[in-house]
Amino acid sequence: MxxxxxxxxxxxxxxxDRAPLAGWGQTLxxxxxxxxxxxARPGASTRSFIATGLLDRALDDVHDGDLLLVCFGHNDxxxxxxxxxxxxxxxxxxxxxxAAGRAHGxxxxxxxxxxxxxxxxxxxxPTHGLYxxxxxxxxxxxxxxxxxxxxxxxxLWQSQGEEESKRAFMWxxxxxxxxxxxxxxDNTHLRAEGAEMVADLVYxxxxxxxxxxxxxxxxxx
Numbered sequence: 001m002x003x004x005x006x007x008x009x010x011x012x013x014x015x016x017d018r019a020p021l022a023g024w025g026q027t028l029x030x031x032x033x034x035x036x037x038x039x040a041r042p043g044a045s046t047r048s049f050i051a052t053g054l055l056d057r058a059l060d061d062v063h064d065g066d067l068l069l070v071c072f073g074h075n076d077x078x079x080x081x082x083x084x085x086x087x088x089x090x091x092x093x094x095x096x097x098x099a100a101g102r103a104h105g106x107x108x109x110x111x112x113x114x115x116x117x118x119x120x121x122x123x124x125x126p127t128h129g130l131y132x133x134x135x136x137x138x139x140x141x142x143x144x145x146x147x148x149x150x151x152x153x154x155x156l157w158q159s160q161g162e163e164e165s166k167r168a169f170m171w172x173x174x175x176x177x178x179x180x181x182x183x184x185x186d187n188t189h190l191r192a193e194g195a196e197m198v199a200d201l202v203y204x205x206x207x208x209x210x211x212x213x214x215x216x217x218x219x220x221x
Contacts (some may be wrong), residue, residue: 009074014026026038067106115150123158171191
């Protein structure tokens with residue numbers, strides 16, 4: 001099965017010298033039963049992904065029957081050229097991904113963003129505002145498959161707890177990794193272990209929805 005991944009830094013590919021930094025799309029691509037073409041880019045929002053031509057490049061790789069995975073929300077709320085208003089622009093941009101994917105013969109799959117590791121008094125707190133709900137709504141309105149990574153990862157990080165969940169993220173001791181001599185404390189980006197955890201969630205959701213059993217075509221084709 002061929003998967004075309006669009007998204008941000010949490011899904012992107014990284015070179016070996018950035019290890020242990022990894023994206024879930026990168027880890028998903030290591031599975032032997034999948035061919036993953038990963039167009040996710042660090043810092044991308046739906047707006048910037050469209051404006052810089054990344055969506056067009058991703059669509060150039062689409063074949064009939066492919067899955068187009070669309071996962072945004074980390075950067076759409078940031079000020080400047082990446083900002084997508086959560087009530088108007090963001091859902092409109094997602095619908096553009098869905099329509100373009102279907103027009104190119106793909107089955108679009110919408111994914112809510114992975115939750116950040118943000119604990120207060122031992123409880124994980126939501127950090128993405130309206131963006132996950134808007135993704136859920138667009139999936140429902142467009143009859144597109146949905147993988148609710150926000151809810152699933154929030155449940156996972158909470159079950160692991162405040163300390164254990166650090167191993168999923170770029171929490172690094174000083175000098176433990178060549179590229180990070182001073183260590184790092186990053187509650188957004190995944191290390192290899194966390195990328196594998198999220199890739200497992202994505203794979204299981206695609207499997208349970210029957211999207212990996214053949215070469216599904218979008219509605220109306």
